[in-house]
Amino acid sequence: MSRFNAVLIGVAVVGGVAIWYAAAAKPQPAALGPGGAAPAPAADGFAGFTLGNDSAPVEVVEYADFECPACAQFAVVQMPTIRQQLIETGKVRWRHRDFPLPSHRYARFASHAAHCGAEQGKFWEMHDALFNDHSWAQTGRDPSRLFRQFAVRIGLDARAYDACMESGRQAGRIEASRLEGERLGVSGTPTFFLNGRRFGGRSNASDEFKRMVDSLIAAGR
Amino acid sequence: MRRRQAITLLALVGCFVSLYLWLYKIGIIGSLQCGAGGCETVQTSRWAELLGLPVALYGVVGYAVLFALSLAALQPRLVTSRRLTWTVAALATVGFLFTVYLTYLELFVINALCRWCVVSAVIMTAIWVVAVLDLRAGGNPGALPRGQPTQAGI
Numbered sequence: 001m002s003r004f005n006a007v008l009i010g011v012a013v014v015g016g017v018a019i020w021y022a023a024a025a026k027p028q029p030a031a032l033g034p035g036g037a038a039p040a041p042a043a044d045g046f047a048g049f050t051l052g053n054d055s056a057p058v059e060v061v062e063y064a065d066f067e068c069p070a071c072a073q074f075a076v077v078q079m080p081t082i083r084q085q086l087i088e089t090g091k092v093r094w095r096h097r098d099f100p101l102p103s104h105r106y107a108r109f110a111s112h113a114a115h116c117g118a119e120q121g122k123f124w125e126m127h128d129a130l131f132n133d134h135s136w137a138q139t140g141r142d143p144s145r146l147f148r149q150f151a152v153r154i155g156l157d158a159r160a161y162d163a164c165m166e167s168g169r170q171a172g173r174i175e176a177s178r179l180e181g182e183r184l185g186v187s188g189t190p191t192f193f194l195n196g197r198r199f200g201g202r203s204n205a206s207d208e209f210k211r212m213v214d215s216l217i218a219a220g221r
Numbered sequence: 222m223r224r225r226q227a228i229t230l231l232a233l234v235g236c237f238v239s240l241y242l243w244l245y246k247i248g249i250i251g252s253l254q255c256g257a258g259g260c261e262t263v264q265t266s267r268w269a270e271l272l273g274l275p276v277a278l279y280g281v282v283g284y285a286v287l288f289a290l291s292l293a294a295l296q297p298r299l300v301t302s303r304r305l306t307w308t309v310a311a312l313a314t315v316g317f318l319f320t321v322y323l324t325y326l327e328l329f330v331i332n333a334l335c336r337w338c339v340v341s342a343v344i345m346t347a348i349w350v351v352a353v354l355d356l357r358a359g360g361n362p363g364a365l366p367r368g369q370p371t372q373a374g375i
Contacts, residue, residue: 015237
């Protein structure tokens with residue numbers, strides 16, 4: 001092997017290792033990652049993220065887990081119709097609440113990514129990204145890099161997103177939301193409350209939501 | 222021969238630098254070493270994409286092509302190929318002009334200087350200088366005497 005070839009191979013190896021090292025997953029804050037202790041709940045009274053008119057006659061509160069397949073199916077299949085027929089028409093204000101299930105390794109981490117999107121005014125964009133490309137929930141692999149790609153794709157300031165994720169500062173709000181859900185008897189996801197009443201219909205049928213909303217409006221409640 | 226070897230090595234290093242910036246741009250790499258600083262500003266600006274693709278990706282492809290061509294030009298059966306010399310010089314010129322344009326954007330439009338982009342600019346400039354020298358030398362410094370008139374017009 002000539003000296004030039006040796007140098008070339010050396011540069012290729014060093015460059016490849018450097019790129020691989022740089023791309024290695026970043027550590028997750030303990031309160032967000034698998035096995036981390038539950039953080040202290042925030043006491044700032046944060047009530048979740050809303051979509052729709054503040055003066056809508058019906059409020060739907062959804063307790064959701066970003067890693068939950070049923071939540072993803074609801075978000076992808078039912079939610080577009082609900083947005084079009086109920087939210088955009090001013091009938092419903094939708095409120096998202098986090099309810100990360102303990103059986104899901106990255107549910108808190110995903111909720112935190114959505115909250116970090118919210119810090120830049122893009123909660124719903126991050127919400128949609130996390131549910132639309134839900135393959136991360138099936139692989140069991142650390143999704144931190146994928147979530148960061150989502151953040152960049154939806155136009156977040158990457159440095160601010162990184163700082164938010166590394167700080168874990170939204171974990172308290174997520175825990176407060178989960179505890180609130182527990183107090184209301186939530187045990188699985190998605191769970192819905194329409195004007196404070198638990199929705200007993202099938203979450204995989206947007207027309208049931210529509211019927212329920214219409215009946216609440218007709219009853220003036 | 223040494224000039225072509227230099228181009229090959231520089232293109233390989235440039236390819237890694239562009240790859241690093243591209244992976245950062247698409248979110249695979251979390252933070253840049255030696256301080257992101259201006260890189261964050263540059264990479265999140267609207268100038269960081271061209272025709273819907275990250276500018277850094279053009280760098281990866283450009284350097285990869287330059288690397289492949291200059292490596293091919295080192296092969297014994299192609300070492301006298303004038304066409305290959307011209308192609309490398311032409312591609313290096315396009316890369317150099319693109320680098321000048323990007324540096325202008327950084328300095329006068331975005332008002333932020335990304336140090337990794339500066340590294341890439343230095344590499345591309347060096348490749349262009351060496352490619353032009355190779356062209357002026359007749360594309361085959363091992364076979365042609367130095368100073369021989371050439372058709373190089375750059």
